[in-house]
Amino acid sequence: MKSIFVKFAAVCCCAALMLTSCAKTEPSSSREEQSSKQETVSSAAEESSLPEKKPPVVFNTVSGDTDPYSISSAVYCVESKTFNFGKNLDTRISIASTTKLLTAAVALKYLKPDTILTAGSELGMIDPQSTVCYIYYGCEIPLSDLLAGLLLPSGNDAAYVIAANVARAQQPDKQMTDKEAIEHFCRLMNDFAQELGMTDSHFSTPDGWDDPQHYSTAADMAKLAEYVLTVPEICEIMKTAYKTVYFSAGGYATWTNSNYFVIPESKYYSPDALGMKTGTTEKAGYCLISAFKRNSKTYIVLAMGCKDDLDRYDLTQKLLENYT
Secondary structure, eight states: OHHHHHHHHHHHHHHHHHHHHHHHHHHHHHHHHHHHHHHHHHHHHHHHTSOOOOOOEEEOSSSOOOSSOOSEEEEEETTTTEEEEEESTTOOBOOGGGGHHHHHHHHHHHSOTTOEEEOOGGGGGSOTTOOOOOOOTTOEEEHHHHHHHHHSSOOHHHHHHHHHHHHHHHSTTSOOOHHHHHHHHHHHHHHHHHHTTOTTOBOOOSSOOOOTTOBBOHHHHHHHHHHHTTOHHHHHHHTOSEEEEEOTTSOEEEEEOSOGGGOTTSTTOOTTEEEEEEEEETTTEEEEEEEEEETTEEEEEEEEEESSHHHHHHHHHHHHHHHO
16 A cells, blocks of 8 residues: 555656646747747838839830820930830830931041031932021031031031031942932941941931931930930030031131020020930921930930920920939
């Protein structure tokens, strides 16, 4: 009987020890669960403190939401290589005299700025309603000056003289008619555009006059504008308000930049404007490609296909204010 009592006491002691052991391990498990919950809450708090990611403002639609109206418009940041804003970026459009940025770039690819060009019978190829810089037949003028006549008053006569001279200089052993010379220059324009990645563009005139085979897109023209900003000779001309040129045979011409952003007397004058190019035809409407330096960044703004002259400037200012 005594033996049975001892065994029963031993069993009770063992049971007590096991219960004590279990009681000690339960708080450990509880602490791990609490720790896990705290980590989850902390992680959620960190995620909620991260800045919200905003999508780019791009409207690739036929109907846009810009006012004043434009067929296509964009704000492109050169440093980040991104569009801060875009409307109908990939829509084919007529581009009028903004074409002349490419004309100037191609000319400087093949000729030096001090090359003397001679105005010839190609002057007869321009449309009678063209804007001109009044280059006359037989006039000899450096390319650098003729580029000013091309880009400031937007002379279509300068465009054709440049095109014919570049084409004949590029193929000196070939006798070309004026028409053949202009067609050859346009091939050079298209080749150069392809080099810049302008894959949805085609050029058939050096001045940008309306033609079914002459078109581009806002996205492609931004690529051209970005390249032009790397060409010092063009950059210097684009931001010039006025330029007086003296001709070798006597006389002179004073040209005014058609871009109001670089004219000090204009209400649109902007000291951070880097220039670029205007363009206007019946089909293209009122176009403007401009560039600005703001907060150490370069922005290219396109207002293409506006309804009147001042709309392109008002739209550009609005896009600059909202997307730079």
